[in-house]
Amino acid sequence: MAPRGSGLDWRGCALATPPGWDWPSAGCPPARPLDMASQLRLRSALALVTGAGSGIGRAVSVRLAKEGATVAACDLDRAAACETVWLLGGQGSEKVAPGGAHTAFQADVSEAGAVRRLLEQVQACFSRPPSVVVSCAGLTRDEFLLRMSEDDWDRVIAVNLKGIFLVTQAAAQALVSSGCRGSIINISSIVGKVGNVGQTNYAASKAGVIGLTQTAARELGRHGIRCNSVLPGFITTPMTQKVPQKVLDKVIGMIPMGHLGDPEGGLFM
Numbered sequence: 001m002a003p004r005g006s007g008l009d010w011r012g013c014a015l016a017t018p019p020g021w022d023w024p025s026a027g028c029p030p031a032r033p034l035d036m037a038s039q040l041r042l043r044s045a046l047a048l049v050t051g052a053g054s055g056i057g058r059a060v061s062v063r064l065a066k067e068g069a070t071v072a073a074c075d076l077d078r079a080a081a082c083e084t085v086w087l088l089g090g091q092g093s094e095k096v097a098p099g100g101a102h103t104a105f106q107a108d109v110s111e112a113g114a115v116r117r118l119l120e121q122v123q124a125c126f127s128r129p130p131s132v133v134v135s136c137a138g139l140t141r142d143e144f145l146l147r148m149s150e151d152d153w154d155r156v157i158a159v160n161l162k163g164i165f166l167v168t169q170a171a172a173q174a175l176v177s178s179g180c181r182g183s184i185i186n187i188s189s190i191v192g193k194v195g196n197v198g199q200t201n202y203a204a205s206k207a208g209v210i211g212l213t214q215t216a217a218r219e220l221g222r223h224g225i226r227c228n229s230v231l232p233g234f235i236t237t238p239m240t241q242k243v244p245q246k247v248l249d250k251v252i253g254m255i256p257m258g259h260l261g262d263p264e265g266g267l268f269m
């Protein structure tokens with residue numbers, strides 16, 4: 001039994017808390033269930049989202065929850081993952097998530113042991129593997145090729161490419177061993193197809209995600225597991241806040257709509 005105030009529930013799963021919630025004295029935060037989508041297309045689904053603490057991963061989590069899925073929101077930043085789950089309704093969200101309460105998890109997707117433990121924890125919490133897996137965790141370390149450090153290369157490849165390898169493999173192993181069907185969605189980037197100045201590391205990682213996902217699709221289809229990658233363009237998130245304004249101005253000048261996409265509309269509209 002996790003100690004009271006530890007931020008963990010009876011199963012040892014991370015509880016969702018509002019930002020700055022004071023556990024020891026305040027007890028469970030009030031649920032804030034989202035408006036239920038009329039059709040709840042994903043009412044029986046358990047969805048694992050990595051990078052769920054920000055930007056596209058948070059928007060994907062919100063949309064999956066609105067469609068009725070139970071969301072296991074994972075991020076390197078535990079507090080950010082908890083904030084996402086609180087947005088989804090946190091404890092008591094069973095009312096809108098028939099498959100159980102949305103729950104936050106912390107893991108560094110670039111570490112094999114952490115990913116293995118993540119899938120173990122998710123299955124321990126929900127007694128089943130996630131049938132939907134969306135890998136959004138990612139980062140940039142932009143620099144011109146002539147000046148890029150080995151560390152900048154290594155870290156971006158480790159998180160953006162190896163991280164998706166580890167999560168895709170662990171999720172597929174869990175689904176195959178339990179005889180469950182599933183859908184794995186890996187977030188690449190248009191940069192993986194056309195390249196981008198200052199992003200040899202990032203472009204290579206995203207191109208790798210495309211090839212990894214296409215191959216996984218060929219191998220896992222026989223097990224009833226679909227694998228697809230999504231290649232967004234510029235979306236307004238903390239990741240793109242780091243781009244120099246003069247570069248953003250250049251890019252926006254090339255976008256027919258004349259503005260960057262937003263996480264809510266960028267993937268689904």
Ligand SMILES: CCCCCCCCCCCCCC(=O)CC(=O)SCCNC(=O)CCNC(=O)[C@H](O)C(C)(C)COP(=O)(O)OP(=O)(O)OC[C@H]1O[C@@H](n2cnc3c(N)ncnc32)[C@H](O)[C@@H]1OP(=O)(O)O
Nearest residue numbers: 142143144189191196197198233234239240244247250251
């Ligand atoms: C404008 C043409 C774009 C066509 C390509 C279409 C694909 C691009 C769409 C990408 C959408 C998906 C994005 C995504 O997946 C999420 C992200 O990766 S967000 C981060 C994207 N990162 C970048 O675009 C890199 C931005 N550049 C930088 O961060 C810095 O420039 C850099 C760290 C590389 C170097 O900094 P510094 O040494 O200070 O040089 P400057 O910033 O002064 O730049 C010198 C010079 O080069 C021009 N420049 C830099 N980056 C780009 C770029 N990405 N595209 C075009 N031009 C770029 C910059 O404007 C300067 O030009 P001057 O004329 O000399 O002022």
Ligand SMILES: NC(=O)C1=CN([C@@H]2O[C@H](COP(=O)(O)OP(=O)(O)OC[C@H]3O[C@@H](n4cnc5c(N)ncnc54)[C@H](O)[C@@H]3O)[C@@H](O)[C@H]2O)C=CC1
Nearest residue numbers: 051053054055056076108109137138189232234235237239
């Ligand atoms: N914002 C954009 O313009 C585009 C983003 N993408 C991709 O979409 C995905 C999400 O990006 P954004 O939401 O924009 O970024 P973001 O920076 O807002 O969110 C990324 C999240 O991933 C988490 N994360 C980073 N490293 C991690 C690790 N090792 N383990 C677990 N979590 C980790 C961060 O804590 C953060 O919460 C990324 O893979 C990115 O490459 C693709 C195309 C365009």
